[in-house]
Structures are given as C-alpha cells and as structure tokens.
Amino acid sequence: MDRDFILTPWESEGDIDYTRLVERFGLNVISNEMRYRVADTAGEDHFLLRRKIFFSHRDLGVILNSHQSGPGFFLYTGRGPSGNTHIGHLIPWVFAQWLQKNFDVTMYFQLTDDEKFYRDAGLSLDDTYNLALQNARDFAALGFDPNKTHILINSRHMGTLYPLAAQAAKKINYSNTKASFGFGNDTNIGMIFYTALQSAPCFLERKPVLIPLGVDQDPHFRLTRDIAPILKYPKPALIHNIMIPSLAGSKNKMSASQKNSAVYTTDTPNQIRKKINKYAYSGGQESVAKHRELGGNTQTDVSFLYLWMFFEPDDVKINNIKKEYESGSMLSGELKQILIEKMTKYMEIHQNRRESVDIGEYIFDEVEYKNKMRR
Numbered sequence: 536m537d538r539d540f541i542l543t544p545w546e547s548e549g550d551i552d553y554t555r556l557v558e559r560f561g562l563n564v565i566s567n568e569m570r571y572r573v574a575d576t577a578g579e580d581h582f583l584l585r586r587k588i589f590f591s592h593r594d595l596g597v598i599l600n601s602h603q604s605g606p607g608f609f610l611y612t613g614r615g616p617s618g619n620t621h622i623g624h625l626i627p628w629v630f631a632q633w634l635q636k637n638f639d640v641t642m643y644f645q646l647t648d649d650e651k652f653y654r655d656a657g658l659s660l661d662d663t664y665n666l667a668l669q670n671a672r673d674f675a676a677l678g679f680d681p682n683k684t685h686i687l688i689n690s691r692h693m694g695t696l697y698p699l700a701a702q703a704a705k706k707i708n709y710s711n712t713k714a715s716f717g718f719g720n721d722t723n724i725g726m727i728f729y730t731a732l733q734s735a736p737c738f739l740e741r742k743p744v745l746i747p748l749g750v751d752q753d754p755h756f757r758l759t760r761d762i763a764p765i766l767k768y769p770k771p772a773l774i775h776n777i778m779i780p781s782l783a784g785s786k787n788k789m790s791a792s793q794k795n796s797a798v799y800t801t802d803t804p805n806q807i808r809k810k811i812n813k814y815a816y817s818g819g820q821e822s823v824a825k826h827r828e829l830g831g832n833t834q835t836d837v838s839f840l841y842l843w844m845f846f847e848p849d850d851v852k853i854n855n856i857k858k859e860y861e862s863g864s865m866l867s868g869e870l871k872q873i874l875i876e877k878m879t880k881y882m883e884i885h886q887n888r889r890e891s892v893d894i895g896e897y898i899f900d901e902v903e904y905k906n907k908m909r910r
C-alpha cells in the first residue's frame with residue numbers, strides 16, 4: 536500500500552492527492568453532464584458543485600432518477616462532536632440545506648457523541664453530549680426546514696437506532712472494518728461496533744438516501760453499501776466534498792481538536808483577524824518586490840482557498856481576486872484583509888442565528904417517527 540498520504544475517518548496525514556484517492560477509494564468523479572443534470576433538476580446551480588468542491592459521488596444518478604420518476608429520496612449527514620464547529624464542517628451542511636430546499640426532502644442529521652467518546656481519551660460522554668448540543672445549533676442555524684429535519688443524538692436516540700445498527704452489525708465482519716480503518720488488537724470494541732451506528736440512519740426510511748459528506752467518511756459507507764442489499768435496502772448514495780485545508784496549509788485538514796488549525800463558528804472578530812493574519816498559510820513571495828514580479832500561488836494560499844471554497848460564491852469576484860493575486864498586483868496582506876472581512880460578516884450573521892435558533896424544533900421525535908413509519 537502506498538503510504539505517502541493517509542485519509543480515513545479518524546486519520547489524515549500528508550498531502551491528499553485526489554487523483555490517487557479516486558483510484559484508491561474507487562470513487563466516481565462528477566462529470567460535467569452529471570453536474571448539469573443536478574442543476575437542471577434542482578432548478579439552479581450551486582457554486583460548490585460548479586467549483587468541484589463536491590467532486591465525486593456514488594449512485595447520484597440513481598437519486599435523480601428516483602426523484603424524477605420513483606419514490607424520491609431523503610438526505611442524511613452527521614457530525615462527530617469533538618469540539619466546536621469549524622468552517623470545514625459547514626461545507627456539506629450548507630450543500631445539504633440547498634438540496635433540501637430545492638428537492639423538498641426530509642433530512643436526518645446524526646450527532647455521534649458516542650463515537651467521539653470512544654475515540655478521544657480526553658472527552659467524557661457528558662463532554663461529547665454537550666458538544667453535540669452546541670454543534671446542533673450550528674447545523675440548525677443554516678436554515679433547514681424544521682418540519683422536515685430531524686437531529687439524532689446517538690446517546691439519546693438508541694431506541695430507534697439500535698435495531699437498525701444491529702441489522703447492520705450482524706452483516707459486517709471484523710476483517711472488513713479492520714482493513715477499512717486500520718484497527719488493531721488494542722482498539723476498543725466501541726470503535727469496532729461504531730460503523731454499524733453510522734450506517735443505521737441510512738435505514739430510517741425505505742427510500743433511497745443521499746449523503747453529502749467529506750470524502751474522509753467514505754470508508755464507513757463503502758461497508759454500508761456492501762450490506763444494504765442483503766438487508767433489502769437501496770445502497771446509500773454519496774456526494775463527496777474535498778477536505779478544507781487547515782490554517783497551516785494543505786498538508787493538514789482542519790481539525791476540531793487542534794486550536795490554531797481552524798477558524799470556529801464561535802470565534803470573535805478579533806480571533807478571526809488574529810488567526811488569519813498570524814496562521815493562514817500564505818502563497819505569497821518573501822518580499823514585496825519578488826511578489827510584484829512573480830505573483831502569489833492560489834493553489835496553496837489558504838486565504839485564497841477559503842474564499843474559493845466557501846466565502847466568495849461570486850464567480851466574477853473570485854476570478855478577479857485570483858487574477859490580481861497571481862499577477863502580483865494584490866499582496867498577501869490585502870488578500871487576507873478580504874477574507875477577514877468576508878468571514879467576519881458571515882460569522883456575525885451565523886452567530887446571531889445560532890443564538891436564536893430553537894433546536895427543540897429539530898430534535899428527532901421517536902413517537903412521531905414511529906407513527907409516520909406505521910402509515
């Protein structure tokens with residue numbers, strides 16, 4: 536196995552080479568045709584698709600077929616509450632909200648407080664539960680339809696999840712999880728069972744499910760896809776986004792557990808300014824003279840990448856920034872200033888919504904779910 540980079544749900548090391556990742560994971564790159572088909576069916580385009588931030592899929596065509604001439608589909612994604620929410624988490628959620636709005640579908644969101652408890656030696660189950668409630672606010676703040684959106688917290692909704700997880704667990708054997716996740720004899724058995732729990736929400740409804748997710752989560756659902764037909768469910772369909780770089784640059788993905796590697800949705804304008812100015816990796820040259828001559832590198836410059844991947848959806852504006860930075864007429868400090876302004880504005884609006892949102896409206900209701908399934 537080539538070890539130049541590692542990407543699993545729990546580990547990220549080295550520079551991710553996406554061409555090689557596509558081969559390694561067996562992903563389907565989203566073709567232009569597929570991109571147009573999504574936009575056509577949705578009735579509008581989305582910049583995350585257009586810019587190939589969502590770059591690959593599994594069975595996306597099946598989902599569109601089911602929407603157009605079948606039973607439809609539902610959405611599912613999730614979050615392991617190991618810390619505050621950072622902007623990398625917002626990418627699949629913002630896209631999921633857009634899908635919900637344009638396809639008018641039900642959304643399930645799983646908060647895996649158990650997973651992060653098993654995984655992180657420093658976190659108690661109370662810690663991860665409290666973080667789950669905090670993360671739920673960030674999710675709900677993005678404008679999901681409260682009547683069609685259900686947030687499940689693993690430690691609270693086992694009554695519904697356990698029978699589904701048990702179905703999955705019986706069909707997944709140890710050698711498969713071991714190979715997928717690199718488990719050893721010292722891995723705790725909570726971790727070994729966990730992939731069954733992340734599979735469970737796929738089986739909440741009999742319809743096809745579409746999961747927008749960071750590509751690091753794909754290994755779980757490869758296992759789910761193998762076993763779904765045995766359980767007489769459709770294989771879950773996936774649409775993957777690339778990982779957003781940490782502040783220090785593309786070598787490390789953003790991590791909720793390393794404080795200065797990320798910008799959080801809880802950061803103040805001051806913290807945002809300091810983090811970007813001090814830690815955001817610059818693709819600029821060492822001296823102004825050299826920068827004017829050679830220009831900056833937009834492939835590696837983290838401030839540019841944050842604008843490109845999230846904070847500047849306007850194509851005309853981002854292309855101007857790109858041109859000016861690459862030609863050397865825009866300096867690294869000026870680019871950082873643009874990002875700081877965009878981010879500060881975004882966070883101000885987000886934080887207001889986050890404080891005022893009523894997550895009670897979104898928390899999964901087992902009784903309501905049972906009644907709906909009986910119909």
Ligand code: TRP
Nearest residue numbers: 612613614615645647733748752
């Ligand atoms: N394991 C994910 C994480 O660590 C959380 C998660 C649960 C998830 N269910 C999911 C992510 C479905 C994507 C899709 O963040």
